Amino acid sequence: MRIGQGFDVHALERDTDLIIGGVKIDYEFGLKGHSDADVLLHAISDALLGAVAEGDIGKHFPDTDPAYKGADSAKLLQEVYKLVTDKGLKLGNLDCTIIAEKPKMAPYIQDMRTRISGLLEVTIGQVNVKATTSEKLGFTGRKEGIASLATVLLIED
Numbered sequence: 001m002r003i004g005q006g007f008d009v010h011a012l013e014r015d016t017d018l019i020i021g022g023v024k025i026d027y028e029f030g031l032k033g034h035s036d037a038d039v040l041l042h043a044i045s046d047a048l049l050g051a052v053a054e055g056d057i058g059k060h061f062p063d064t065d066p067a068y069k070g071a072d073s074a075k076l077l078q079e080v081y082k083l084v085t086d087k088g089l090k091l092g093n094l095d096c097t098i099i100a101e102k103p104k105m106a107p108y109i110q111d112m113r114t115r116i117s118g119l120l121e122v123t124i125g126q127v128n129v130k131a132t133t134s135e136k137l138g139f140t141g142r143k144e145g146i147a148s149l150a151t152v153l154l155i156e157d
């Protein structure tokens with residue numbers, strides 16, 4: 001059994017798609033990044049890599065590599081999960097939190113759980129996604145960016 005945690009932050013900018021948890025969210029701002037900047041899938045990827053002592057996504061997919069310009073973070077997550085399954089492990093369960101003042105994530109949470117569980121080939125009951133504001137405090141509270149946290153438990157396959 002292995003445990004891992006991940007944390008990621010991306011800045012908000014105008015005229016960019018907002019993609020979180022592999023789901024496109026209707027909002028006037030999106031997240032800035034080298035990839036599609038899916039802050040939740042990045043935190044989950046880092047948690048999985050942490051659980052198998054494989055560093056972080058920056059090590060596997062450097063943001064200096066043009067190959068990852070505009071990359072689909074869903075594909076990066078699947079590559080990361082292959083490292084996990086190649087070691088004879090699989091996801092036991094995943095819990096994560098999105099920290100965003102706006103927009104409201106609640107209408108998208110079920111779609112995110114469906115998408116993430118599909119990418120990791122587990123049941124929706126193994127994937128929990130939560131959202132919170134930071135009560136208008138800090139960079140998330142000022143709507144300068146969005147953060148995500150993830151914790152995974154891996155079990156023997």
Ligand SMILES: Nc1ccn([C@@H]2O[C@H](COP(=O)(O)O)[C@@H](O)[C@H]2O)c(=O)n1
Pocket residue numbers: 099100101102103104105106107131132133134135
């Ligand atoms: N971006 C967000 C933030 C929060 N929620 C939901 O609202 C509830 C209350 O949030 P507080 O930060 O005021 O505690 C929270 O539990 C979430 O269900 C959301 O959907 N999107």
Ligand SMILES: C[C@@]1(CO)OP(=O)(O)OP(=O)(O)OC[C@H]1O
Pocket residue numbers: 008009032033034035036037038042057058059061062063064065068069071
């Ligand atoms: C995902 C990668 C891919 O180049 O780029 P970004 O979208 O900038 O995301 P970040 O979480 O800052 O770092 C990881 C990068 O490797």
